Amino acid sequence: MWLQLSLIIDRDQAEQVESVLDDAGALAVTLDDAVDETADANWADPIASGIWEPAPATQPLWRQLRVTALFDDDDAGTAAAGRCAEQLATVALYPPTIASLEDRPWERVWLEEFEPTRFGQRLWVCPRGQRPSGADAPDWPGVIVDLDPGLAFGTGHHPTTALCLTWLDGLDLAGKRVLDYGCGSGILAIAALKLGAASAIAVDHDPQALEATVDNAAGNGVLERLTLYRPEQLPDGAADVIVANILAGPLLELAPTLAALSAPGALLGLSGILNHQVARIADAYAASFLMQPAEVRDEWAFVAGRRR
DSSP states (O other): OEEEEEEEEEGGGHHHHHHHHHHTTOSEEEEEEOTTOOTTOOOOOSSTTSOSSOOTTOOOOOSEEEEEEEEESSHHHHHHHHHHHHHHTTTOSSOOEEEEEOOOOHHHHGGGTOOOEEETTTEEEEETTOOOTTTTSTTOOOEEEEEOOTTSSOOSOSHHHHHHHHHHHTSOOTTOEEEEESOTTSHHHHHHHHTTOSEEEEEOSOHHHHHHHHHHHHHTTOGGGEEEEOGGGOOOOOEEEEEEESOHHHHHHHHHHHHHTEEEEEEEEEEEEEGGGHHHHHHHHTTTEEEOOOEEETTEEEEEEEEO
16 A cells, blocks of 8 residues: 555646655655646546656646655655645645555556557557457558567657657668667667667666566567667667657757767657757757757657768
8 A cells, every 4th residue: 555645736836846745755756737637536546647658857748737646655654745745735726635545566557548559651569469450461561569568668658759659660770770778668679670670779777677678579579689788888889770769858968979879871869858949959969960850749849860
């Protein structure tokens, strides 16, 4: 069992509220759209709430936010949740609530609504064991990525991942070496390999992401063509295609690194970027890449370029 503290706030209060909850020892803090919420609302689970891929440290886009924080269901957790509820009552739009939340296998919750989904013309991402209609026909033209993300970031439901998958589907990857920087569940590297890439490198600082990537690559029969590294372990080399679905801040810092890792004429795909951040990202990479106009979906942007 866990204790879940829930409240609704204006967007401008997000940083202050997160700081209070973090200082109090909250085990997890989730920000979600508060549309249609009322004071006596039934608060949703922090993972079943429809936020498939919550990007860490992103600035929320919504005017009002629903905040949920998890605490241990013990004396210390009860005291901490109570103090936070009292302290945050002055900024909450409705009285904060505290409720018990039964533990669940959160890495399995995504299966409840995840269905086979197409990206671009050929590429399908499916929960492991499921297939789109017609996929058993001998002449079916699709390419399937079987996915079980576990606790790692990346199912294709978030606009940033969807934009990257659609971009990869439109490339001629035959014989190409692909670098997926910030691989999460491994979905982009695995998709590139199944779309014809000769090899792929997946990079992430999160051990759970690397573990999920290995498992998903093995399940898709591409593990022998995939190499995994933590960022500090990544060796020198020139990739033909680089895709990085992270956040604007890390992408700005990584501009020299990704340029050094790209072959002449290499293709670059960047996402995890909000629409208003596109110009800064494009400027950071313009010295090394010929950048193209951004593609935007639900306020999230994807920017492509080619190594000069």
